[in-house]
Amino acid sequence: MALEQKRILLVISGGIAAYKSLELIRRLKERGARVRAVMTRAAQEFVTPLAVGAIVGERAHTDLFDPSTEFDVGHIRLARDTDLVVVAPATADLMAKMAGGHADDLASTVLLATDKRILLAPAMNPHMWSHPATQRNLAQLIADGVSVVGPNEGEMAERGEAGIGRMAEPEQIVSAIEGALVAIPAVRSLAGKRVLVTSGPTHEPIDPVRFLSNRSSGKQGHAVARAAAQAGAEVILISGPVELPDPAGVQTVHVTTAAEMLEAAESALPVDVAIFAAAVADWRVAEPAPEKLKKVNGKSAKLELVENPDVLATIAHHQQRPKLVVGFAAETEKLIDHARRKLQAKGCDWIVANDVSPETGVFGGGRNTVHLVTKDGVESWPPQSKQAVADGLVRKIADALGGKGARA
Ligand code: CTP
Secondary structure, eight states: OTTTTOEEEEEEOSSTTHHHHHHHHHHHHHTTOEEEEEEOTGGGGTSOHHHHHHHHTSOOBOOTTOHHHHHHTOHHHHHHSSSEEEEEEEOHHHHHHHHHTOOSSHHHHHHHHOOSOEEEEEOOOHHHHHSHHHHHHHHHHHHTTOEEOOOEEEEOSSTTOEEEEEOOOHHHHHHHHHHHHHHOOOTTTTTTOEEEEEESBOOEEEETTEEEOOOOOSHHHHHHHHHHHHTTOEEEEEEOSOSSOOOTTOEEEEOOSHHHHHHHHHHHOSOSEEEEOOBOOSEEESSOOSSOOOOOTTOOOOOOEEEOOOHHHHHHTSTTOOSEEEEEEEESSSHHHHHHHHHHHHTOSEEEEEEOOGGGOOTTSSEEOEEEEETTEEEEOOSEEHHHHHHHHHHHHHHHHOSOOOOO
């Protein structure tokens, strides 16, 4: 009964996948959850409020201005008296409304009024899913801190149509719900704290059009910044070039090179906590060419590289050293040994050692297997999403700093 006594508000919007919501409710109740349902007008074309109400065990909520509901629970209480809001299926239209902050029916009003985490299970035609407008709305919702499960690839209800757009299966949604509930950070546990996060790769110029870099996406660092902001911290995110939107509620500073990242980090001091998730290029080109380099008839070319400053080590040895300095280390072998050595060499308090050996499937995958290495020992965490790693790390940080209040 992993969801014992957890309150889940399920918003059902109008799509053929709405029939799977009944199965989802059944599985949530089997696990001990208390479910309430809100249905859009379009959802009622696919499943009836009577069917949903029968499985939930109380009437399904459908109208914003329904006197009996308003006197009984009211849309604000509906939005707040819950542990998690799940939207399944989430149509393109409801996602657009959420991204735009609209509130013209009960479902959209509840989604705007809630102060709880939201999990979306999108379901739509593949063309609607891949449309730039939907992808733009999705990026906005993720930046606002909304979690997403699916959609999956496969046959659609429309005959002959296949592609990405099928709603995640109920079992998949249940495990995303369990993950989201475990991951909810202790409420405002970092209130009054100033947190610095570095994220993404750096680009080191070779000439005006070429650079040295690496494959870092910035997903983990951005997730850490978002989790810290959700826990109430004032967050300064120093990001190398990434394709992610700036997280909501975070002050994002965009940099390109390692030298710029270091400068931005030093000017962010003093902070209580600094988390270095960036994959900083170890070298830069000694003298980038002022004009585009030309090839010279089959001759080999040489680049002279010089070592970049170590942002983490510099801040860890700074006069204004943060109380807690956390590094990341991606390793393919001797994970813990290497992490311990880096802890010592760089002068940080913790290292999040990231196992990227091929069998873990971390590269390219959404999940991450990490070990938290401290001076006192090693804690190994199960494989989980990058957001869950970020939430777990923020919880640990809040515990380590203990209590509330501004920096000493
Ligand atoms: N880091 C940094 N500045 C650098 C290099 C690394 O701030 N110039 C930080 C990273 O953000 C990370 C930690 O140091 O938190 C470890 O990074 P990693 O690349 O694993 O360390 P390196 O010292 O470069 O070790 P390796 O020889 O394994 O590349």
